[in-house]
Amino acid sequence: MNIEKRSIDFIPEEERHGRAGSLFTIWFGGNMQVTTLVAGALSVVSGLNLFWSIIAIVLGNLVGAVFMASHSAQGPKLGIPQMIQSRAQFGIIGAVIPLIVAIFMYIGFFASSNVLGAQAISSSFSIPLSLSIVIMGILAFIVAVFGYDLIHAMERYFSILFAIVFLIVTIIAFKFSLPAGSWSLSQFNFKAFMLTVTVTATWQIAYAPYVADYSRYLPSKTSLKKTFWYTYAGTTIGTIWMMILGCVLTLAIPKFLDNSSAGLAKLFGPNFAFIIYIVVILGILAACVFNLYGAFMSITTTLEPFIKLKVTAKNRFWLVFVSAVIGVALALWGYGGFLNHFEDLISFLSYFLVPWTAINLIDYYFLRKGDYDIQDIFNINGRYGALNWVTIISYLIAVLIEIPFMKTSVYTGPIATFFGGVDVSWVVGLIIPVILYYYPSKKKMSLSTYNERLESNKSL
Template structure:
């Protein structure tokens, strides 16, 4: 028996030695293979998908997040959202403060999530595996990020095509195909080009929208008072809360993609700086265009988006239409990029380039169905998705700050551990969504408490945060539903290297 024990021990030691040698080889090969493979190059197509970005590929400065998110929100959809201020019967001051409050709160959440990307080095979609589990995360990603990416690309592209048709007499489908092709090229080329395009767009769009703002000033009526006969007046406070929720929801639909464009930043960058630049870029553009929408809402809300902009700019309308077309390109490229990463996250057997193509083709089909009516029933559906995003982002933030932040490198490693099939965070998200739905008042569903709370406005987002947070703190007291691996076989080490790039 002692001899048998010694033999087993010897074999175990040999296996450990082999694993150590394999890991050493993997680490050295990883360093050699990834050294300057992509970096800050603009001549190479981005080679990475959803795997963790190696330290050798990390580059950039947090201030790039400002121009990225500034350009991403300089779109007609934001200005149009401001048009609804008059429909809620709000005064100018009430409308502007609502835009500021909703945008600021959403931008802060967005910024904090973007900062996590630099620490973990993975897209926001993959981070959901931490609290949700590897396979349970498929549900929110498929429902929230993929549909949202395709839907918002379609909404913005419809605006762009309608604007393009005022300049050139072309069929809707022709304009849509051309615009999608350009957007897809940017998304395929990837991270570095998107950052450059948005940096350029920040300057160009700032100049063009500044001109539109100047032209719009003559249409402003600062004497607009509270209108109790407005179409969807909910009382002074209720209307204010719901209108602020419009802008909060708009930013929150971006949060599942927050880390997609910050994951290449060096691991050592300040989380606070990443969060500040991200939030700053988002808030400035939302406040600017949303604020203009509020100021002209007394007449613009009665017109279609393109008609309203044409009325605002008068003889300079062609320049405004060019602005709408150009503003669509960076934001839609980001959506197609995020949609492709989402497809990879749920295990669709394609690479990132094919993922962009698939996302673009399906989104194009949605745009053709929405032609002429970007604010139709599908837009209502996108708003409902915002209700579901809020509990998702709540769970991600709570899990990071109460658990995964303290795990070090293990926090990234566990995101690729398929043995963690489903975790308690998934149920916390479900509960948050269900609790939020009790207060919805939509064309899809009217919650049992929606009428009772109507004087307070749309409190669905608050309910989603509270429900998800309470559920999370309860379920995190339970043992994990799956036991994470505390060791790797040589085969698993190779698999982890291929998956995470480490």
């Protein structure tokens, strides 16, 4: 398998390959990991019983995945990575604003995922944690350098392995006795329910900045519906399964979340515990690769308009290498406690991506209807310009309006406090751009079309 030649550039039709069905395995396998399991377990930790946890997990994922899969459907049509498409909305230079946020998130999530994977390596092979962090970084680096085809192939095989192993785990888990009232409809906690919906919906929306990166090589005639539904099915089935499993195990096994990897290993007994550790390592490796590959793409997109960067094989190697080194350094620095605070920062940064998601989808599906000039996306003097102030101002205002609705461990907004700590900022971040971006942009585009027709008539 060859190293990927393309990066942020357009994928010509003769290089397109694959089928929409491959998107199911990449997002199913990508979510079948211990991090997803732990995220789902937060619902029972926050006060929901199993019945209402399942309802909240299913609801949040089904809603959030609509936005995530809608981004994925853009890939075959445009043939370019997700974040570079932001230039059509923000301008060539203006797109650096959401790109910087995305880079921080990618590197941060890479570092935190690296630590989780390293813990499994350390427990399984009796290797010092610091060395395990370096090993996990090297593995992720190798896969990310090879790129698109290797990532797809890896997830295809991982999906089969994970499905088999976690089916066995699920059968074992549901044989445990659960606390009384686990299936009661009367034990409803609104605050915990909304928290779970928020966590699960934003879990899906967080994939938006790079989901189209894994569909951009598909032939341009690939059905939009197939691209959407294979992505949607893969991400929702994998995530919902793992999150519900996390709830069951947390309720059934005391202190399960203290070391979820070891807790899973105990289910298989000492003779087969090694299998679980390998599955955990591979699952987190996939997450690390996603984030490292995304960091490379976003850094390249950010640098390109300023230094006219051409991504040769050599440049690709060094850009991925530098990204990996920064992530590994953060992991080494932070595994003793820093990452707890760093993850809070990363979660806070995710609020900045929700308005970006809304703007991107409104522009693609309702304003331009998928009609973009790909050459001008790479041309600072083209129709999209350097800065689109309508978009930038709309985006920044939407972020500011989100703040009073936020609820994090480091900050709680006054409106969130008034409603008992319920965080609906992501809903606000999705709605506000409809008003602030859609109508001014539609008027601006109509005026531009009118002027073009006027100039055309004059020339005649």
